[in-house]
Amino acid sequence: MRMYSLEGLIHAMLKGRKKLECPETEDFCIYTDLNFFVKEMGMENTVFWLDIVALVGTLVLFRAGSYYLLRQRLSPNKTFLALQYIGRFIKSHLGITR
Structure with a gap:
């Protein structure tokens, strides 16, 4: 269940969004491209409606x-x-108690 809810949430929030801006104070920003993040998480081929169903x-x-x-x-x-x-x-003959 967690797989479907997590996939649906990530797909709804991140899939198809434009790149995020990297602050000038940072030297390197790896996850500015959210589609790259979704691909790295292994969720690039998710079907949103399948998760909902x-x-x-x-x-x-x-x-x-x-x-x-x-x-x-x-x-x-x-x-x-x-x-x-x-x-x-079964409980009485096998000695199983709660």
Whole structure:
């Protein structure tokens, strides 16, 4: 996840911008060309919309999973109850505690 968010942020902020000015007090400025910086970071071939789709997809997946688990916690169906019983059985017979 961090890869998609970092790539999207760098692409949105730095890609295609003009060169920065180097102060006269500095002898050498390596990252005045932001496209060079993006290339050095290995992100020159990123697809911005792919990063956005991956982040939104992950958000939807986690929200849906959280909703399902919360709903099962409040009113469990038979499958979820069976999983709880199996988990308790395994914990009691293998000596696993929280």
